[in-house]
Amino acid sequence: MELGSVVSAVRSNRVLLGNEVSPAVIIIKDGKIHQILSSCNFTGDVGCEVLDVGDSVVMPGVVDCHVHVNEPGRTSWEGFWTATRAAAAGGVTTVVDMPLNSIPPTTTLRNFEEKLQEVTGKCFVDVAFWGGVVPGNQRELRPMIKAGIAGFKCFLIHSGVDEFPHVAEFDLHTAMKQLQGTGSVLLFHAELDVQPTTGNNADESDPCQYDTFLRSRPDVMEVEAIRTVAELCLQYRVRCHIVHLSSAKALKLIQKARQAGAPLTVETTHHYLNLCAETIPARATQFKCCPPIRGSANQEQLWSALKTGQIDMVVSDHSPCTPDLKKLESGDFTQAWGGISSLQFGLPLFWTSASKRDFQLADVVRLLSRNTAHLSSLGSLKGSLAPGFDADLVIWDPETGFQIEEASIHHKNKMTPYLGSTLQGVVRATVLRGRLVYRDGSFCPEPLGKHLLIPQRTGQAQL
Ligand SMILES: NC(=O)NC(NC(N)=O)C(=O)[O-]
Numbered sequence: 189m190e191l192g193s194v195v196s197a198v199r200s201n202r203v204l205l206g207n208e209v210s211p212a213v214i215i216i217k218d219g220k221i222h223q224i225l226s227s228c229n230f231t232g233d234v235g236c237e238v239l240d241v242g243d244s245v246v247m248p249g250v251v252d253c254h255v256h257v258n259e260p261g262r263t264s265w266e267g268f269w270t271a272t273r274a275a276a277a278g279g280v281t282t283v284v285d286m287p288l289n290s291i292p293p294t295t296t297l298r299n300f301e302e303k304l305q306e307v308t309g310k311c312f313v314d315v316a317f318w319g320g321v322v323p324g325n326q327r328e329l330r331p332m333i334k335a336g337i338a339g340f341k342c343f344l345i346h347s348g349v350d351e352f353p354h355v356a357e358f359d360l361h362t363a364m365k366q367l368q369g370t371g372s373v374l375l376f377h378a379e380l381d382v383q384p385t386t387g388n389n390a391d392e393s394d395p396c397q398y399d400t401f402l403r404s405r406p407d408v409m410e411v412e413a414i415r416t417v418a419e420l421c422l423q424y425r426v427r428c429h430i431v432h433l434s435s436a437k438a439l440k441l442i443q444k445a446r447q448a449g450a451p452l453t454v455e456t457t458h459h460y461l462n463l464c465a466e467t468i469p470a471r472a473t474q475f476k477c478c479p480p481i482r483g484s485a486n487q488e489q490l491w492s493a494l495k496t497g498q499i500d501m502v503v504s505d506h507s508p509c510t511p512d513l514k515k516l517e518s519g520d521f522t523q524a525w526g527g528i529s530s531l532q533f534g535l536p537l538f539w540t541s542a543s544k545r546d547f548q549l550a551d552v553v554r555l556l557s558r559n560t561a562h563l564s565s566l567g568s569l570k571g572s573l574a575p576g577f578d579a580d581l582v583i584w585d586p587e588t589g590f591q592i593e594e595a596s597i598h599h600k601n602k603m604t605p606y607l608g609s610t611l612q613g614v615v616r617a618t619v620l621r622g623r624l625v626y627r628d629g630s631f632c633p634e635p636l637g638k639h640l641l642i643p644q645r646t647g648q649a650q651l
């Protein structure tokens with residue numbers, strides 16, 4: 189079967205249906221899952237050509253709802269062409285683009301329209317969009333919702349780029365009022381600039397040691413930010429979401445707010461689940477991101493919270509830059525760009541560590557596809573294998589190992605802390621709305637992805 193061709197049916201001995209893995213045939217019509225025939229009612233002839241993938245696992249494509257594509261404006265960092273190829277190679281069939289670090293940022297209707305124009309003809313997977321809440325743009329929020337934005341991100345601390353200023357409490361109240369009744373969601377970069385209480389004098393510490401950076405952004409910065417978010421969420425009952433949770437110390441607060449009825453969700457990232465502060469070498473600025481990667485005991489608490497459902501989903505927070513900005517030569521953590529690249533490797537990264545902790549394939553779908561689709565208001569279209577859903581499939585071999593080498597990375601900038609790592613889980617093929625877009629290292633020549641505009645809704649969509 190050629191790349192780009194229409195797939196009418198996929199057969200595998202291991203299709204993930206609900207919590208079970210079983211032999212099945214997925215029948216596809218007009219890009220949607222039409223019917224799923226399990227082994228008991230599969231007669232062997234379904235009346236069309238069948239893509240038989242043998243023992244490879246078939247699951248819904250990954251929905252990565254935290255990706256910085258940076259186009260237009262910072263395409264030397266990343267762009268839709270390269271990011272969505274990396275996504276397709278990693279079994280990611282939907283990417284939700286962050287409103288920064290593109291220039292202009294997605295903070296006005298006009299800027300959103302500019303972004304949509306840029307996307308056209310460059311995407312190998314589907315793309316939806318987050319907007320941004322910045323001081324003074326509250327009147328833009330509803331027009332952007334009407335135009336199909338999935339929701340908004342804001343920062344409570346400097347964002348890393350000057351065109352995307354962080355908000356103060358006053359801005360949050362005005363934004364919340366605009367969002368009330370729209371069904372939209374506000375995403376928080378939850379770090380607050382609180383002064384460290386212990387004697388961390390950054391001036392005297394070695395900026396090339398990871399610990400210097402770690403101590404400059406202690407847990408309390410996340411905890412205090414999340415306290416503010418929880419209060420706002422309870423007050424306005426607008427959907428709120430905490431992006432890239434790093435500190436397990438904030439979990440109690442989140443749990444308490446939810447128990448009190450706050451429509452609050454939370455994600456963590458592959459790097460907080462796979463990398464540990466204790467083993468980050470001096471000068472290794474490819475490990476820098478905000479909030480910082482913390483210690484191994486904290487990491488195990490994040491894993492437990494994923495198991496119990498206290499953390500709802502896992503994303504990449506793919507945020508690349510050019511090599512000079514990572515300051516690899518000086519190795520200065522305080523000057524380097526904060527952001528880690530991993531879009532292509534989310535699925536095997538997660539599976540390599542999750543399978544050791546007794547997570548099942550159904551957990552992978554819940555955390556990487558279904559809940560991320562729901563957060564992005566794509567829950568009735570993406571993230572599930574069921575009739576009526578888009579036929580977005582990842583076909584992969586979870587037991588097969590591979591090593592991450594520069595030559596096989598499709599992100600624009602190849603720098604990643606995972607270079608040389610050996611992971612479990614090879615993506616064999618990716619199907620996007622019933623078309624074969626990736627197989628064994630090759631792509632469909634034509635980008636078949638489209639942009640996804642979210643229909644306006646009212647009320648609260650919960651996970
Ligand atoms: N400007 C950024 O891309 N920031 C991102 N940077 C990280 N996570 O280090 C983020 O999501 O906050």
Ligand SMILES: [Zn+2]
Pocket residue numbers: 377431432478
């Ligand atoms: Zn952030």
Ligand SMILES: [Zn+2]
Pocket residue numbers: 254256286505506507
């Ligand atoms: Zn981010």
